[in-house]
Amino acid sequence: MANTTVAGALSIHGQNPQFLVETVIRNRIWESVFWKEHCFALTAETLIDKAIELKFIGGVYGNQRPTEFLCLLLKLLQIQPEKEILVEYLRADEFKYLRALAAFYIRMTFRAVDVYELLEPLLKDYRKLRYRNMAGYSLTYIDEFVDQLLTEERVCDIILPRMTKRGILEENGEIGPRQSxxxxxxxxxxxxxxxxxxxxxxxxxxxxxxxxxxxxxxxxxxxxxxxxxxxxxxxxxxxxxxxxxxxxx
Structure with missing residues (x-):
């Protein structure tokens, strides 16, 4: 089935990776035209082409329609690429929307220590991003988007999994102090x-x-x-x- 998680996928936070997206939004993604026409049979390699073509990030807009950004995020959760591939997505400096997509996926699926170590360097990326929601288009930046992923509970209409605070990880010696x-x-x-x-x-x-x-x-x-x-x-x-x-x- 086109909507089932790949065989052999590991559970994330104790559940099916696709279930990290709320049921209502997940069903709307499965019913969307972009999912049916462009996300079928995508792999970790062919997904790059679709991510490069993105023009904006965001959650749902209009009549609760999911953005292409959300569709590709759910596809990543479905195919569950290896960690090395996600890191390469993140290092693709020339493709800022691919980097934003990888950052979102890493925030949802990786351990707290890995999230801080991989995403905090992106706070030095000040490039612009277009953001689309129910109110229309707005302008944001990669560093602001990453800061939202690290500090807020809901981003792009998706409830993020709970993550251990950085101060607690520092007290436990799992991560070093943040460099300013x-x-x-x-x-x-x-x-x-x-x-x-x-x-x-x-x-x-x-x-x-x-x-x-x-x-x-x-x-x-x-x-x-x-x-x-x-x-x-x-x-x-x-x-x-x-x-x-x-x-x-």
């Missing part, structure tokens, strides 16, 4: 600034040493004359250095 590009950039600047301040302080200290030696020579001869000129020199230098340090900090 902004934090790395700030730390890089602060380290660079501290290095400059240290180098400047060393150069100033070296430049002061011969003058201090000269001052010590004059102290032995006439202490009153040597101390009076040395104080204003030290103060004038401290005033000129402080604005530079403020800028570096």
């Amino acid at each position: 590009r902004l934090l790395d950039a700030l730390e890089g600047k602060s380290e660079h600034g501290s290095y400059r301040s240290r180098s400047e302080s060393r150069s100033r200290s070296r430049s002061r040493t011969p003058q201090s030696d000269a001052g010590s020579r004059f102290v032995s001869r006439s202490p009153s004359r040597s101390r009076s000129p040395s104080l204003p020199r030290f103060r004038s230098r401290s005033r000129s250095i402080s604005p530079d340090r403020m800028e570096l900090e």
Whole structure:
């Protein structure tokens, strides 16, 4: 049968993979024209051509009609391709809708640790996506779509399986802390600034040493004359250095 899950498919979250899509939406997908005409006998290889032709993502629209995006998602759940194939889908940078489809499937079927490790790098992808729902078309971005997959309970009218929070996985040592590009950039600047301040302080200290030696020579001869000129020199230098340090900090 065209609507049955492939033989030998593994259960996902304790049930048939196709049952991850709600019954009402699943029946509408099976009854849709796109499913009957374009999704019949699709394989993991031929499905790529259909995913490349996608023009938008979304759930249902109009008179509860499923989008082609949902149809291909259900087809992936039906044929259950191997993990290596899904990762290759995800790495296809030139085909953004294929990447979005693979991200959705990975979120629904993979373990929580694998979901975070595979999808979080996509938060750096800022390309545009067209989104279609009951209200019509709107504009979104790949990073926003992936963030929805990681944080929200329903995306594209599909209830996502529950997933362990990232903080709990970090406490259990199953996953490392999330790397922030902004934090790395700030730390890089602060380290660079501290290095400059240290180098400047060393150069100033070296430049002061011969003058201090000269001052010590004059102290032995006439202490009153040597101390009076040395104080204003030290103060004038401290005033000129402080604005530079403020800028570096």
